[in-house]
Amino acid sequence: MQGRRLATTDEIIAIVSPDSDDVVTQLTAWTDDRGVDLSTVDVGDDIDDVYDENRATLGVTIGGDGTFLEGIKTFAPRNVPQLGVNTGTLSFLARVEPEDLEAALDEVIRGRAAVDSRQQVAVEGPGIDATGINDVMIEHVPPENPIDRKITRLDVYADDEYVGEFEGTGLAVSTPTGSTGVSLSANGPIHYPVNNHTLQLVPLHTHQLGVRPIVVSPSTELRIFTKGPASLLVDGGRAHRILETGEEILVTGAARLAHVVRTSYDDHFFTAISKKLGWDIRDVDDPPISAISSASVPDSAAARPGSPIDPDTAGSDTLERALTIATEAAEAAGEPLRELHGQVESIAVKSDKSDIVTEADHQANRIITTVIDNEFPEHGIVSEEQPRRKGEDGYTWVVDPLDGTGNFAHGNPNYSISIALLEDGTPAMGVVYVPETDELFSAIAGQGACKDGEPIETTDRDRLDESMLISGYDPDGTFLSHFYQESRGVRRLGSAALNLCYLASGSADATWEHDTNPWDVAGGLVIARAAGATITDERGEPFDFDLDADGRTALLGSNGSLHPALLDHLEDGLPTPVQ
Incomplete structure (x- = not known):
């Protein structure tokens, strides 16, 4: 989280x-x-x-x-x-x-x-089904007569592999959060608990010098068989049961993390x-x-890249700081979108799907705009989901919390979050995040573009018959009909922001939008241009990003070298402009 x-x-x-x-x-x-x-x-x-x-x-x-x-x-x-x-x-x-x-x-x-996302431990067995954040302890049952035997023997398997027989006062299966005290007493390691998703099998008061603690992944299934009565406690007794001889319990990492x-x-x-x-x-x-x-x-x-910035100590570069904030806001907004997307996939009733899509839009927009407002209260904000707020210093954020709503509503993973910052009306910083694939595209104008922190750039193809194209909104099929046979294919993904990012990263050689909204393309424009793309209208004139545009604004984007061929072929299918 x-x-x-x-x-x-x-x-x-x-x-x-x-x-x-x-x-x-x-x-x-x-x-x-x-x-x-x-x-x-x-x-x-x-x-x-x-x-x-x-x-x-x-x-x-x-x-x-x-x-x-x-x-x-x-x-x-x-x-x-x-x-x-x-x-x-x-x-x-x-x-x-x-x-x-x-x-x-x-x-x-x-x-x-x-x-911190903390690993939990889960235990199942006869009469027990519990989860804890610290440990599962399996210990000997104190005898009625204090001079009787005070040890227990346990057979342990990790998945299908026999680990061995542990003889002593018991075993602890602990998370990194709960490992400290047990590890100290058993001469084992202390686990740094932050985002550490492992489990640790610790023998307690073992009678053999060579037995050491074992670290396993949370998906490992630890099957433990008792060879005598044993006491099972989860998190110090918040769940408890006495195990009989010959019983089996299963211990593994819990599916749900604690935050x-x-x-x-x-x-x-x-x-x-x-x-x-x-x-x-x-x-x-x-x-x-x-x-x-x-x-x-x-x-x-x-130690994590993109950690929250203290505005009192941050550098003076507004765009650099804005990029960090936009990245964090997009990733945070992606979490509820992923959660609600999973619900959409399992719902058959159209009205219920619509309610979830509306909630997804609302939650993502609220997270993004709240984060921006906390860090840049003097900036303007334009979002598809709320009234415009004018800025006071030449900076305006343009937000589309869910680009590809139709895809989202049908359980399709091709949707994205787009965040851009305009400097005096010009897109200057852009972030596009893909929640389902955890891909992050980002750029500052004039500084190159990145995908997941690695530089990206457009292709250099200049022949249509070697190129892959993407079509956005194309109501009369002009782009599809004129280019499908002439190229290696025309794909339609359903997210304008993603189309521009795939152009930027070389996954496509060109993209077309019959009509655009500012919030759909603002972030992707920065990223595509920074990666070397050429962006024009259908006549080859430089694309004019206008936050207050009234009427149709077409967009043709390419790797640059392919642009002349695109324009020549596209003009044949365009209606003659009214004089």
């Missing part, structure tokens, strides 16, 4: 431990001031009466790690991101202190926090273990000078 998506938060549900009244009062005052709805629920209680799946919800836990784990149990199945406020003692998960609560929440709703919100007010992971566990290879309060530049963002975001 992208942290920028949190900018649209309109509801907070807080799970509250006892003796947290002062923090709840703080939170209530903050939500009242910001116009955010707040519901509070005692730890252990259900949230069904206050949770609305159609709202942008942030989960907050107020307590220690136990309360945080209850929050994961509640929020993760609902795909709700969670922020932990620490009112406990030794806390590794809830890392925002009460005095920083308001500042941390401000960071969240401005879209400047990060979201943990991290702000610059959190203790970073290595700071936390240094303070609380005596990690003594660093001075907690004196990091090296090379780390200072990333100290203002969470540890989850500091």
Whole structure:
């Protein structure tokens, strides 16, 4: 989950431990001031009466790690991101202190926090079907007579491969989030938990010197067979069962990740273990000078390209900064589109499909425009989905949150998000994101174009019979009828923004649009031109991008060398202009 998506938060549900009244009062005052709805629920209680799946919800836990784990149990199945406020003692998960609560929440709703996707662990077996974020512990059952045998034996398979027999006090299958304490006690590794999607099999008090912890992928199926009674606990007892001799359980990575919100007010992971566990290879309060530049963002975001930018320290280049913000906004808006696209594919009723498409447009547009407004409040915004807002400094954003609506409505993956920034009316920065394939096209005018960070450019073909063409809106079939037999084919994808990006990246040699809307082509224009494309109207005149154009504006784009042949062939099929 992208942290920028949190900018649209309109509801907070807080799970509250006892003796947290002062923090709840703080939170209530903050939500009242910001116009955010707040519901509070005692730890252990259900949230069904206050949770609305159609709202942008942030989960907050107020307590220690136990309360945080209850929050994961509640929020993760609902795909709700969670922020932990620490009112406990030794806390590794809830890392925002009460005095920083308001500042941390401000960071969240401005879209400047990060979201860690934490691997969960799932266990199935007789009488047990549970998920946890920390670990599954399988341990010996204490004997009634204290001098009786105190060990357990467990056979373990990884997929179809026999790992071996573990003899000792038990096993732990832990996530990177839950590995720290268990690994320390078993002389195993400490896992850096941020976006680390692995599982770790840790033998407990083994009786053999050569037995070591094992790291596996979350898709690995760990089948564990008991050779005696054993106690199974998930996340410290939030699910529990006594296993009988000869029973089998299956442990693997859970399909759904938990989303943990991290702000610059959190203790970073290595700071936390240094303070609380005596990690003594660093001075907690004196990091090296090379780390200072990333100290203002969470540890989850500091090493990631495109992390949230602090406007107070950002460079003066507006277009460079805008490119970063547009990238983050597009990727954040892509998440609800992917989620809703999956629903469209399974719905047969036309009216229900229409409702989902409308919701997809609305959610994506709200995320993008909120992020832009937070970072560039002085800029204008033009979107297909909302009234225009005039800017004050010559910069205007042009947004199409869902280009290819028809494709989306039919479960077709060829749809995109297009974001552009105009400088004095001219497209100067463009981003086009394809949610279903996770492709990102981007450019700043005059600086070259990229796909997923790698430079792209148009082809150099100059013969129609060697070229692949793309047709956009072509109501009377003029382009198709005149070029299908003369070329290697004419394809129609249904997204003008994508058409221009495929021209830019060399996947096609030319593209045609009978009529264009500014929001459909603004981002793709920057990308195609930066990659070397020639863009004109059907007469060969330079394409005039006009945000206020009234009437038809045709677009013919090519790699440049093919353009004369295109124009010659196209003119034969065009009506004679009225004198």
